[in-house]
Amino acid sequence: MNDSKNPLSPHLQIYRWQVSSLVSITHRITGILNLLGLIFICAWISSAGIGENFFESFSVFLKSFIGKFILIGFTWSMSYHLLSGIRHFFWDLGYGYEIKTANLSGIIVIIGSLFLTIILWMIGKGLI
């Protein structure tokens, strides 16, 4: 770490994308997005805490196209991070290190996050 001339790893310019690396970097990106999501949740709660006028303004935004997009985006981001986190737990317990298994669980995380997003919205909307 002392020699700053060392290149950063992985070498992004010559990097061949795989399921494992894609799921891994997305775990980190969704982690950062989830922090923004938490701040967004705090803003929503605070608006209700400050007063009805503030809350109503926030509500109008939430019901708008952009507001809905953000809310669905955060639902997906948190769904993804949660499922990917469960995958990490299996690794911690010593399971799933085989390349085939890791690729399969990575694909399950990607597809599962979309399903979980839909399920959470259906429950939230009272459809399930």
Added chain:
Amino acid sequence: MKASRKWIFQRISAIIVAPLIIWFLISLISLSTGDYNSVINFFSKPLFLFLTIILLITGFFHAKIGLSEIYEDYIQDEKIKNVANILTFLLSIIVPLVTIILLLYKF
């Protein structure tokens, strides 16, 4: 914080946040089209208020540890890394604290 302690805290906080965020997201989706009174009713329930506070504290704590892991990998300059860590620490304390104070003051 020692790396091994970070590792275990990251996992404990994840286990706490996972069910709470599922519950809160569903509630948020449900309340997002509701009126002011429905939200007031929601936070007036002591259990919901308690769970929300636990979610905020644990969630920001989890985010703080996670971000410092990312800084460790991508920021080479120790000084910049320290500043980034301090700013993240302050953010992860102040934002939930202000929200929780507002919640407790209101409900």
